[in-house]
Amino acid sequence: MQPKLSLLDEALIARILEEAYQLLLDPGIKVQNAEARQLLAEAGAQVDEATMIVRIPEQIVHRALETVPGEFQLYDYEGNPKVRYGGDAIQFDPGSSGISILIPETLEHKTAESEDLIRIIKVAESLPQYDAQSTAIVCHDVPKDLHDLYRLYLVLLYSKKPIVTGAFTNKTVHQMMDMLAILAGGHENSRRKPRAIFDVCPSPPLIWSNFGAGQLIALARAGMPAEIVSMPLAGAAAPVTLLGAVTQHAAECLSGITIHQLAQAGSPIVWGGAPAIFDMRKGGTPFGAIETAMIDSSYAQVGKSLGLPTHAYLGATEAKVLDTQAGLESGMGALVGALSGINMISGSGMLDSLLCQSPEKLVTDAEGIAMAKRMVDGMKVHTETLATGFYEGVNFKGGDFLKQKITMKLFREEQHMPGKVIDRDSMRGWRESGSLDTFTRARNRVKEILASYSRPELAPDHEAVLRDYVLNLAKQAGMERLPELKEFQPV
């Protein structure tokens, strides 16, 4: 039995959806993309071209919910299914689109460049806790026009895992799909076995921007998976009540799915988000707040009630360094996400409200994820009798059970063995290994991983075509040469 966290009962879920449908009619959704408005109008929605406000009747949404797939998969470089969106599958990926990286020696949040993203990719590639890569930070050593697709370029070169990504413009989304197709051996292969999913964001409250709606349409028509990242900020860009924020989230997702399915029925899309409460002291968006996790868990329950795949941003923190706050907020977030059965939980590695990535935090968060996954694995009946069978020949000695064959057989299944970042040593052992704190152990672990990493072997002709494709875009953006990459120097 997979343990589940349920913050809502059925009656409350029904009320949330009922009010979300009301919001779709009044005040309606502001759709700033002409093509999306046209699709909605043709389907029977009432469109005011002057204000761009669209009132969407419930039955149009119902039709979309009938055609949207309840389940789909992402594949690795070799075409093996690795990530399952749907049901209660839980998977994790690093947080996306940070702008800086924590330098462990100085604790500086340094503006991120190629080499920083490569470090993060290598660490995430080596840790089994991360089911997918993300395009984790923006590299500032390339021109702005390349910011989104260049992240994907580096992930494609340094990883084989599935990828959670996203485009920054309606033009680059096509270029990024081209890049995926180059390695997949064509767009048809890429669509049939998608390696990546694209995050698409509505703007709170209740707005689908020209860009957001444009992405929905482009991805739907290409058949590439889309992930709605709705971001109600409870108390500022959404009602202050957690349930109010969950309801707004539902309205934004329902309208997004409707536009998406009208563009191409049957294309895969995910009920996801990155909501937060609005912090009334500092005016920030705390992703480590427990109420943020409560909104996530609740909207996931709403999405599941509709039979949809789910996503959330959890496991991040407002802490600026890898300290106790970082650990407790990230660990709690990961556990809430896992217990909520959320299919893709993004946010690991992130400090400072999703602004700063840290490889050291990635290895630490991986331990929290492993614990959360263990808990979700649940209580198991391994033996015919729960206990009585263990007492045969017991001498009432403390160590008796250590000498049982069944102990040796089952202990690895019952106990998750933490990695070197977690300390369970005696005082003596801890002192002898240098009296290291979590951060230092994490730094050592990162060094180990980086030393043992080797870049995956990709088809050389594909690599060269991909490099030329990105180089060509770089030249158009005024950059003659791409940043030099240590492990990748094709002729």
Add this chain to the structure above:
Amino acid sequence: MSEELETLFKQMAQSIIDGDSDISVELAQKSIEMNIPPLDAITKGFVVGVNYIGDQFGLGEAFLPELVMAGEAMKAAVATLEPELLKLGEARETMGKVVLATVEGDIHEIGKTLVGTMLSASGFEVTDLGVDQPADKIIGKAIEIGASIVGMSALLTTTMVRQREVIEEMDKEGLRPKIKVMVGGAPITREWATKIKADGYSEDAVGAVKLAKDLVGKGDA
């Protein structure tokens, strides 16, 4: 070494690594039937497995159940070979003999049992008296087997004083410094060990092995 013999030694080591007493005993019997010197069977066969598991444990790659089961399989194999050793008048060269006990009035023993397992796995010959052992029993056994080390455990602040009584009694009988004393248990500190004039203390089983080796002058082994 013949190929057959080499394979047998490898199987012996593997039976210890697998923690399988049935197989280790079976292989010990087979070696007797094949007229293999029992010391060879131990040192070239079984001990190789014990060392391997011990190393893996030290690296964090093997875990306590594997270590304990390896110790049990080793014990069973040696017990099978012991009569042959006696017949030949040979003695197994060990790191030293150790008497372990939890002191009188105290019934906690998981820590002590672990220390015993780890010491056995490291080549010591361990006699574990169990829990609630009065001073005369501990000292009597140490004299009887010619122990080089007495190890005492206590988990309670009320029973740790018994460690001092045993040491004082051993001093009175002139058994020290020939027999070294090491102490352990949750309330035991370095200060306490110094105060009662113990030869050493460790707060965990890995440290106890290191300490025991130092005490018998084989710290490099």
